[in-house]
Amino acid sequence: MSRTLLIPLVSTGNVPQLTADLVLHSLSSEFHFIESLDSTHLHPFVGPLDYVFEQQEPVLFSKFAPEKTYSTALELFYNDSRSLYVIQQRTPVIQGYLNNFVRDVICPLVGKLRITDVVILDSFGALDEDIVANTSRTSKTNNFYSDALCQVRSVGDVVREMEAGLHLNSPSLSSNIANTLFQFTTDSVQQELSTRQQAFKFAYHLLNSPFPQFQRIKYCSAFVHEGDNSYDAHLLCDHLTNVIDGFKKITKHTPPVSWKGVYGSRPVPTSFDEGIYI
Amino acid sequence: MLFKQWNEVDEPRHHLDSPTAFGNEDSLQEASLPGLEFPQIDWSHYTKVFFTTAIMEPLFPKTLLNTKKLGDIKAVLTLNGNPPKADSHSWNFEENFPNELNPEERISSTSFTFLTPVVAFGDTLLIMVKENFLKVSPIIYNQLANELVSGIICGAQAQEQELRVLGTSDRITELKSISDKRSDLRPPEFVTGFVGSILTQLIVNRLPFQGLIAPSEGATGFEKMSMETVPELIDICNEWIALDLENYKSECYRQCRRDGAATGSLSGLYI
Numbered sequence: 001m002s003r004t005l006l007i008p009l010v011s012t013g014n015v016p017q018l019t020a021d022l023v024l025h026s027l028s029s030e031f032h033f034i035e036s037l038d039s040t041h042l043h044p045f046v047g048p049l050d051y052v053f054e055q056q057e058p059v060l061f062s063k064f065a066p067e068k069t070y071s072t073a074l075e076l077f078y079n080d081s082r083s084l085y086v087i088q089q090r091t092p093v094i095q096g097y098l099n100n101f102v103r104d105v106i107c108p109l110v111g112k113l114r115i116t117d118v119v120i121l122d123s124f125g126a127l128d129e130d131i132v133a134n135t136s137r138t139s140k141t142n143n144f145y146s147d148a149l150c151q152v153r154s155v156g157d158v159v160r161e162m163e164a165g166l167h168l169n170s171p172s173l174s175s176n177i178a179n180t181l182f183q184f185t186t187d188s189v190q191q192e193l194s195t196r197q198q199a200f201k202f203a204y205h206l207l208n209s210p211f212p213q214f215q216r217i218k219y220c221s222a223f224v225h226e227g228d229n230s231y232d233a234h235l236l237c238d239h240l241t242n243v244i245d246g247f248k249k250i251t252k253h254t255p256p257v258s259w260k261g262v263y264g265s266r267p268v269p270t271s272f273d274e275g276i277y278i
Numbered sequence: 279m280l281f282k283q284w285n286e287v288d289e290p291r292h293h294l295d296s297p298t299a300f301g302n303e304d305s306l307q308e309a310s311l312p313g314l315e316f317p318q319i320d321w322s323h324y325t326k327v328f329f330t331t332a333i334m335e336p337l338f339p340k341t342l343l344n345t346k347k348l349g350d351i352k353a354v355l356t357l358n359g360n361p362p363k364a365d366s367h368s369w370n371f372e373e374n375f376p377n378e379l380n381p382e383e384r385i386s387s388t389s390f391t392f393l394t395p396v397v398a399f400g401d402t403l404l405i406m407v408k409e410n411f412l413k414v415s416p417i418i419y420n421q422l423a424n425e426l427v428s429g430i431i432c433g434a435q436a437q438e439q440e441l442r443v444l445g446t447s448d449r450i451t452e453l454k455s456i457s458d459k460r461s462d463l464r465p466p467e468f469v470t471g472f473v474g475s476i477l478t479q480l481i482v483n484r485l486p487f488q489g490l491i492a493p494s495e496g497a498t499g500f501e502k503m504s505m506e507t508v509p510e511l512i513d514i515c516n517e518w519i520a521l522d523l524e525n526y527k528s529e530c531y532r533q534c535r536r537d538g539a540a541t542g543s544l545s546g547l548y549i
Contacts, residue, residue, distance in 0.1 A: 036478075036481070036482055039420070039478060040311075040417070040420045040421065040424060041417070041420075042420075043416050043470060044416060044419060044420060044423075044469075044470050044471060044472070044473075044474030044475040044478060045468055045469075045470055045474055045478070046468060046469045046470075046474050046477040046478055046481065047463060047465065047466070047467060047468035047469070048461050048463040048464055048465055048467065049465075050465045050466075051465070069458065069459065069460060069461050069481075070461060070463075070477070070481050072478045072481060072482065073478065090468075091470070094415060094416050094417050094420075095303075095415070096303075096309045096357075096415075096417075097309055097417060099305065099306060099307060099308045099309065100308045100309060100311070103308060104308075195304070196303070196304065201306065204306055205306075256465065257464075257465045257466075258465035258466035259466075260465075260466070
């Protein structure tokens with residue numbers, strides 16, 4: 001049976017974080033808090049426990065950690081019925097420490113939890129030059145998502161090739177390697193993973209860690225306009241059924257109270273009588 | 279936390295400013311963590327420990343409290359990456375606002391040293407960090423908090439020590455009291471910076487603490503507090519720090535005026 005770990009990267013519009021919020025709080029009766037992970041490599045963060053407006057207490061935490069009063073920058077949650085672990089990362093990685101973060105925090109966690117599938121959620125906008133450069137091939141698609149799969153056992157040769165001589169500054173070589181690592185679906189916006197993307201470093205270090213049970217890395221990226229964050233998160237949450245095996249669509253989305261006042265919390269108005277501001 | 283709202287830049291806002299532009303963005307190697315050296319202090323000798331940042335300095339008047347410096351905690355961060363390329367765009371404050379800083383002071387070395395004094399008065403230790411989002415990477419605060427709390431405080435009968443945290447946040451509008459058991463903070467309020475690092479460690483290590491988070495405005499290390507906040511802070515700190523000092527309050531007000539810490543818009547909007 002597969003055991004999945006969902007990792008939301010801090011990226012454009014914070015859409016992956018908001019999506020993780022939606023998954024956790026919409027299914028708060030199924031998920032529970034496990035532990036605060038080491039956040040040495042992240043910008044510091046301490047905040048109160050988040051909860052859904054109708055709830056009397058933060059049920060995500062109260063089941064197994066009733067004494068818990070604060071959330072930290074990196075927390076792990078688990079849903080037993082779906083064998084799904086979800087990380088909530090609330091602040092960006094400190095510049096220069098992404099490799100440390102993946103190798104020292106994420107890789108040991110994948111080994112410890114005996115994860116088979118790692119799902120990386122990402123988002124990008126028109127200003128992310130490194131990614132936009134790799135989307136030209138399918139610029140005509142109407143899809144907002146990019147889905148890709150990396151079968152761990154089939155990439156042994158690629159990893160050896162990377163180890164033999166990785167010239168990251170050479171665009172042709174690096175994009176070739178990244179392209180062979182992940183197989184994107186034909187209707188994806190993105191068709192290649194840039195070596196400058198965070199997800200590439202996650203993939204590189206995970207593939208270089210010897211976990212016998214580890215099978216797949218799935219990458220899902222949403223094209224967003226920075227600003228209408230939360231509506232994009234609702235859409236990405238619905239899209240998760242295509243990314244996580246056996247993940248049933250969440251019928252009722254319940255965002256946590258921390259979303260109150262988030263810019264773009266309403267759908268984009270389609271006519272003037274709905275107002276011009278989001 | 280600073281999300282570049284004041285920069286007219288076409289960069290996604292989750293890319294935070296960084297003081298020491300690392301040249302290793304393309305690297306797949308781990309960066310080195312800061313190394314820390316602690317002064318020889320008998321930590322268990324003190325029954326109260328205050329963790330705070332430099333904005334709270336007026337609450338600890340040196341002459342009145344008769345403070346004495348016990349030593350410096352030294353953090354050294356050595357970067358082994360290449361410096362950033364000259365033709366690439368940079369979010370370095372010094373490049374965007376070259377007139378604001380002396381060009382002679384440009385950082386050329388790849389090793390950064392960060393000193394935090396450890397000060398004592400009576401049975402109280404004071405660890406006050408001078409934050410500066412332009413020059414000090416948050417990894418230093420994190421590493422400092424890790425080793426201070428898990429290494430030193432935990433080893434010094436922490437259950438018997440009174441740990442106090444004084445911090446600020448630009449996400450709140452009124453003074454909030456916090457402790458290990460309860461918190462006045464409400465989502466989406468949060469605390470970051472050195473105080474965020476210290477609180478993280480206290481929470482993870484399940485140590486009892488008490489603290490205050492005051493509303494502030496401005497970037498990390500350059501915050502300002504309002505005229506309404508400061509008297510409240512002084513009242514509470516009077517109970518915590520100096521029960522028997524009659525002129526504690528007036529001395530704090532004097533320090534505040536001197537530092538311009540409490541004068542808000544009177545001292546100018548810009549840093």
